[in-house]
Amino acid sequence: MKRIILSNWRSIAFVFFGCFIVFFVWNLNERMSDRTLEYFVGPSQVKWDAAEVRWSHAVNSRSRLTEALSGPTHMLEADVIIRGRDPKEPIMAHPPDTDSDITLKEWLEGVKDHNKGIKLDFKSLEAVPPSVALLEEVYQPDRPVWINADILSGPGGQARPLDPQAFLFSVKTLPSHTVLSLGWTTGWTAGADNAGYSWNMVRVMEEICRALKNPVTFPVRAALLAQSFSQLSWLLQQSDRYTLTVWTGQNDEFTLQDLLPYKEEVDIRRIYYDLQDSGRTEQENN
Template identity: 75%
Template structure:
């Protein structure tokens, strides 16, 4: 069949357009949060509902790791610091602890043979770069979700010093595109007092930092501060499909399930994780 020059040009334009659409779609897919897709593929959850994801916290010892790997949680969260004495290497511990019975290298080897996702929480910059080198070795042949977390801005009531965001993001920028960056604010909460929420300045500054990142981003937000931050956090989620929330709580914080529901009702249920006690998480699913 003979094609005229005009038909050839039109065909070339159509094919070019299809290629552009595919590339844009593929880039968007690569930059989206694939956590739920992985757990669905393993039949660990029933639907793309982030509230179904269960968490283990402070898995900073060999015994806690064994317990978490044998338990029902989907995501294992642990803290990474540099050991306070020689040999100076990344270990699993939360300040003020300075030592541990398990290094990050051994911890990663322990989770590597399981289908659990991991979330590594960094409290200081000195642990980030050496940890990324260890993590990159594991990620070459490992498919479960990987999240890296740091508080990079000061938030409501926050007393701790946040990590310098440019240094942290520079250290993690070469992680695979599917890696979720969990970027938060330092916060505080005091019983019996009026606790301010996340201000417009706080969320706008966070979005300014995150808008050009090539990874999916989840914002860890304190459950007890949600009700007074609804407008601000709603706006933040609306800025990109790459963004999700991860709702967490301090041990003594007070909040109600009703405080959590605006985000579940307004957005796709795949966009808000609930890193909460199972009693609250289950009630969210059933409400």
């Protein structure tokens, strides 16, 4: 009888342990809900490194889209605005351009049969609701989809950011695993003492993102990393849903040393490098 009771208790304990493991893994997946790396690297990959994800920039024309779709990059980054003439509809262009040879609808149709992720960058609120509606029509659950906007003023930023609450309200119908790329407007001047991301900037951003269910990546300017290490490290620590995406302006100056603290001290799954080709080559060769 004692053996039977002991066996039953062992069976119960095994079931509870199994349930705990399932719950733990499920909860971890929910917290680390950015599926971008899993999509490109694969779930069986032991070492997930966000630096392996490669980017195509300014895919705002038919020719650039054709080139990017046939190339080795993983993520296609493009800008969305409302056409400056009739018919008023979302098109692929970056201000000051007001027209394009491809609409967002055509762009999404062109991408959907390819194994690429997409990042849509919005410079105005008026383009967001109609774009979300188009995106929902062709959305594929497993495809990485990033939605980008600068929602706060940042170091040296002169452009007006999008209103954060209005932007987040406009994208709230997208699936919860859609990555929200939420950044600061920034500026950078050669030869000047450029300030980094302040404590107030990162704390305000975290307050905005705290209640979100989506994974959030914070696009941060590579030339401002060295003076912002403490602030951005703190920001990453506030949630497992948070990542950084390091980007660089065309004329920015930064050294490999600016990136080393992040590569050495922060989880490599949590920092993407959306760099110009020269910066990426230098970073990969380290």
